[in-house]
Amino acid sequence: HTLYVSKAAAKTQMEFEYDGPSMKTEVPGPRSKELTKQLGEMQNVGAINFFCNYEESRGNYLVDVDGNRMLDYRHLLHPYWLSAFVNRPALGIMPPENFPEKLSESLLSVAPSGMSRVQTMACGSCSNENAYKAMFIWYRNKERGHNIPSDEDMSSCMINQSPGCPDLSILSFMGGFHGRTMGCLATTHSKAIHKLDVPSFDWPIAPFPKLKYPLEEFKRENAQEEARCLEEVEDLIVQWRQKGRPVAGIVIEPIQAEGGDNHATPDFFKKLRNIARKHGSAFHVDEVQTGGGATGKFWAHEHWGMDDPADIVSFSKKMLTGGFYHKDELQAYRIFNTWMGDPSKNLFLAEVLNVIRRENLLEEVTRSGKTLLQGLYQLQDQYPNMLSSARGQGTFCAIDIRDDATRNSIILKARDKGVLLGGCGERSIRFRPALVFKEYHVHMFLNVFSDVLAEHN
Amino acid sequence: HTLYVSKAAAKTQMEFEYDGPSMKTEVPGPRSKELTKQLGEMQNVGAINFFCNYEESRGNYLVDVDGNRMLDYRHLLHPYWLSAFVNRPALGIMPPENFPEKLSESLLSVAPSGMSRVQTMACGSCSNENAYKAMFIWYRNKERGHNIPSDEDMSSCMINQSPGCPDLSILSFMGGFHGRTMGCLATTHSKAIHKLDVPSFDWPIAPFPKLKYPLEEFKRENAQEEARCLEEVEDLIVQWRQKGRPVAGIVIEPIQAEGGDNHATPDFFKKLRNIARKHGSAFHVDEVQTGGGATGKFWAHEHWGMDDPADIVSFSKKMLTGGFYHKDELQAYRIFNTWMGDPSKNLFLAEVLNVIRRENLLEEVTRSGKTLLQGLYQLQDQYPNMLSSARGQGTFCAIDIRDDATRNSIILKARDKGVLLGGCGERSIRFRPALVFKEYHVHMFLNVFSDVLAEHN
Numbered sequence: 081h082t083l084y085v086s087k088a089a090a091k092t093q094m095e096f097e098y099d100g101p102s103m104k105t106e107v108p109g110p111r112s113k114e115l116t117k118q119l120g121e122m123q124n125v126g127a128i129n130f131f132c133n134y135e136e137s138r139g140n141y142l143v144d145v146d147g148n149r150m151l152d153y154r155h156l157l158h159p160y161w162l163s164a165f166v167n168r169p170a171l172g173i174m175p176p177e178n179f180p181e182k183l184s185e186s187l188l189s190v191a192p193s194g195m196s197r198v199q200t201m202a203c204g205s206c207s208n209e210n211a212y213k214a215m216f217i218w219y220r221n222k223e224r225g226h227n228i229p230s231d232e233d234m235s236s237c238m239i240n241q242s243p244g245c246p247d248l249s250i251l252s253f254m255g256g257f258h259g260r261t262m263g264c265l266a267t268t269h270s271k272a273i274h275k276l277d278v279p280s281f282d283w284p285i286a287p288f289p290k291l292k293y294p295l296e297e298f299k300r301e302n303a304q305e306e307a308r309c310l311e312e313v314e315d316l317i318v319q320w321r322q323k324g325r326p327v328a329g330i331v332i333e334p335i336q337a338e339g340g341d342n343h344a345t346p347d348f349f350k351k352l353r354n355i356a357r358k359h360g361s362a363f364h365v366d367e368v369q370t371g372g373g374a375t376g377k378f379w380a381h382e383h384w385g386m387d388d389p390a391d392i393v394s395f396s397k398k399m400l401t402g403g404f405y406h407k408d409e410l411q412a413y414r415i416f417n418t419w420m421g422d423p424s425k426n427l428f429l430a431e432v433l434n435v436i437r438r439e440n441l442l443e444e445v446t447r448s449g450k451t452l453l454q455g456l457y458q459l460q461d462q463y464p465n466m467l468s469s470a471r472g473q474g475t476f477c478a479i480d481i482r483d484d485a486t487r488n489s490i491i492l493k494a495r496d497k498g499v500l501l502g503g504c505g506e507r508s509i510r511f512r513p514a515l516v517f518k519e520y521h522v523h524m525f526l527n528v529f530s531d532v533l534a535e536h537n
Numbered sequence: 538h539t540l541y542v543s544k545a546a547a548k549t550q551m552e553f554e555y556d557g558p559s560m561k562t563e564v565p566g567p568r569s570k571e572l573t574k575q576l577g578e579m580q581n582v583g584a585i586n587f588f589c590n591y592e593e594s595r596g597n598y599l600v601d602v603d604g605n606r607m608l609d610y611r612h613l614l615h616p617y618w619l620s621a622f623v624n625r626p627a628l629g630i631m632p633p634e635n636f637p638e639k640l641s642e643s644l645l646s647v648a649p650s651g652m653s654r655v656q657t658m659a660c661g662s663c664s665n666e667n668a669y670k671a672m673f674i675w676y677r678n679k680e681r682g683h684n685i686p687s688d689e690d691m692s693s694c695m696i697n698q699s700p701g702c703p704d705l706s707i708l709s710f711m712g713g714f715h716g717r718t719m720g721c722l723a724t725t726h727s728k729a730i731h732k733l734d735v736p737s738f739d740w741p742i743a744p745f746p747k748l749k750y751p752l753e754e755f756k757r758e759n760a761q762e763e764a765r766c767l768e769e770v771e772d773l774i775v776q777w778r779q780k781g782r783p784v785a786g787i788v789i790e791p792i793q794a795e796g797g798d799n800h801a802t803p804d805f806f807k808k809l810r811n812i813a814r815k816h817g818s819a820f821h822v823d824e825v826q827t828g829g830g831a832t833g834k835f836w837a838h839e840h841w842g843m844d845d846p847a848d849i850v851s852f853s854k855k856m857l858t859g860g861f862y863h864k865d866e867l868q869a870y871r872i873f874n875t876w877m878g879d880p881s882k883n884l885f886l887a888e889v890l891n892v893i894r895r896e897n898l899l900e901e902v903t904r905s906g907k908t909l910l911q912g913l914y915q916l917q918d919q920y921p922n923m924l925s926s927a928r929g930q931g932t933f934c935a936i937d938i939r940d941d942a943t944r945n946s947i948i949l950k951a952r953d954k955g956v957l958l959g960g961c962g963e964r965s966i967r968f969r970p971a972l973v974f975k976e977y978h979v980h981m982f983l984n985v986f987s988d989v990l991a992e993h994n
Contacts, residue, residue: 102955
């Protein structure tokens with residue numbers, strides 16, 4: 081890593097500096113205006129001053145894409161321009177020239193159905209926090225009938241009081257995981273250890289269907305269980321409206337990951353999406369864990385087969401950067417922070433997406449996933465007292481183990497044989513191989529897993 | 538940027554893969570254990586499995602620092618090992634080998650007085666959110682007398698209810714800015730636009746002293762104003778305890794930055810710190826804006842001259858990475874997320890710190906800052922109807938303008954002449970030059986600023 085910033089290089093950069101400002105155009109100049117217009121098609125550009133040429137900027141001088149060189153008295157972020165890589169651009173104010181292009185090539189090239197706008201964020205929790213804020217703002221604008229706050233809104237919000245800080249809620253599901261900052265944490269219900277000792281909000285929590293696997297074999301019971309949960313969702317929405325804390329949004333994972341790889345059917349998600357629409361709540365699909373191809377489609381919600389699957393889709397992890405896609409009407413001009421993500425991650429993501437396409441990795445995932453799940457079904461038949469509920473989509477698979485102690489022992493034994501497995505939920509093992517996991521890797525794994533199971537039987 | 542990831546390189550990395558696992562030691566092996574011990578002196582290592590050799594890891598294989606090569610079924614983060622730069626290590630679980638060393642060279646080499654532990658985070662908001670969580674957890678452990686939660690704690694927290702999610706609060710100050718995620722936002726009170734339409738917590742908000750500048754000329758009035766605010770702080774702590782929402786922590790900026798560059802005296806901060814101690818609340822100094830050298834000391838709170846200035850100090854921005862330092866007793870074993878920051882930022886920070894030391898940049902800042910403030914005093918005498926309240930520490934300076942419209946016109950005019958200025962508060966201009974801002978840059982600026990003011994008079 082140190083390759084890119086040597087002491088010698090730093091010294092040189094330091095010593096070279098321009099001898100004064102030099103203005104070529106008004107600011108923002110024509111090139112900045114053109115780029116702002118381009119980026120405006122993809123995200124909110126209200127706070128952008130101009131686009132910056134980070135390669136030419138150094139010392140105390142910032143050079144914009146129109147060649148204007150300005151003495152910078154507002155260097156908010158960096159001790160100085162040690163190098164383009166050290167500097168972390170403030171994307172919300174002064175994005176680099178290639179930012180709109182790289183956003184198109186990376187995040188927007190895989191945008192979910194119905195969504196043409198994306199907001200990048202530094203991490204998964206910030207992505208969900210800001211998605212919730214976008215839903216609250218959207219809901220309040222809807223309640224007001226316009227987006228102009230009253231004087232009372234403006235003054236009461238400064239002291240954390242309603243109506244400026246309204247009593248709105250987000251409906252989440254038991255077993256869900258959406259992050260660990262305080263807003264996210266109020267919708268996270270997977271493990272007590274995440275939530276313990278942290279103040280929270282009085283928001284409604286619905287049951288997530290507890291289905292029997294394989295899903296195809298228990299259609300009727302599973303449909304009943306899903307109907308029960310959907311009914312509960314509607315009851316909670318009504319109850320919380322009655323107690324003066326309306327549900328501004330519903331947040332859900334396509335597969336509850338941390339909570340134990342809990343699946344639901346496309347029918348459940350379609351009906352849930354309709355309930356959200358009926359009650360005027362935004363529908364937020366959290367793809368932080370499931371997005372990026374592991375289910376065999378780029379987004380897990382694509383398995384639902386809907387044209388209008390969501391109002392907001394958040395992502396992170398495999399996408400290398402955090403952020404969320406959203407519909408035009410959930411455009412939040414007030415969503416903003418210093419870094420708004422890190423553009424170097426977009427460059428890498430564009431490259432990763434190229435490889436995924438060139439190597440047909442989603443087909444690979446579907447093929448390997450099928451082989452993996454078949455193998456798990458066989459082992460489950462062979463060890464019925466130890467294994468149950470093999471389940472998965474693509475290589476995003478899991479299986480339940482007899483008990484927590486056996487699970488942990490299996491994970492350790494597999495590690496000693498050179499296979500790294502992870503746990504989730506109370507007694508599941510989850511499989512999260514990379515997208516380049518091929519069928520022969522599956523066989524290699526099944527052999528080791530089979531040996532480990534034989535030792536435990 | 539694309540230099541580092543070419544399509545050709547990606548292809549080669551893809552094609553090269555190991556042919557199976559290969560185990561040399563138990564896991565974690567001796568080297569991992571040694572590094573975990575080292576890192577354990579600096580931060581919480583409870584979740585670390587082993588240290589990873591990211592250079593040798595590729596395809597589906599992860600190689601640890603003891604040379605164990607493991608087939609990875611838990612690739613949580615990356616589509617695959619495209620390159621060490623693409624991969625964003627999960628620092629909480631599998632840090633790279635040089636992580637403890639780089640942490641020592643970077644963040645720990647500038648640790649505030651009394652603090653030997655640091656937790657990195659991806660952004661400023663996450664830093665404060667997690668600092669608040671650490672204070673809540675610490676406070677609850679203090680209340681319980683131990684750190685073992687009751688069954689009721691464990692079950693109630695899953696549904697956002699007390700006692701598991703306790704009714705605790707953070708006391709903040711009017712005019713403060715601590716971030717935009719929901720926990721942080723409940724302590725932010727600088728602009729309505731940040732808070733509007735987002736649900737919040739009923740937490741106490743104290744007045745921040747409104748002082749007269751230069752501070753030395755208004756000692757008596759300023760001391761009275763500070764006493765008034767401190768009294769209000771104590772009243773609020775008592776009130777919130779009485780209403781069953783005890784103040785677990787107090788959060789404050791050494792200089793309120795977004796809120797308009799509001800200063801207070803060392804005496805105020807010393808007394809506030811004592812109030813926190815007296816009432817059993819943690820004391821959190823937010824140096825996200827002020828840290829990194831701009832005030833002439835590395836941390837603004839060093840100007841207070843205290844041996845024990847804080848329990849928690851959070852940072853971001855100029856530090857390139859987010860995070861917080863904390864005292865041993867605020868060690869939160871449950872503070873955790875996926876990325877826990879980005880180790881490449883530590884490498885850059887180490888280099889930046891070297892330059893700061895080698896070039897004596899803090900002395901430079903003190904010198905330039907003195908010249909800047911003297912120049913602002915002179916202009917203020919020259920234009921008493923337009924300018925007032927010049928103030929600052931190091932180059933972290935500001936001046937008030939007659940009104941908001943004049944302020945904005947001055948900022949635009951200066952930009953046309955090649956000088957970038959920023960506003961803060963209702964009618965202030967703030968100066969935030971880089972650490973390499975020298976006296977001749979100050980003179981260059983003062984000439985332009987003087988011309989702009991002459992045009993407005």
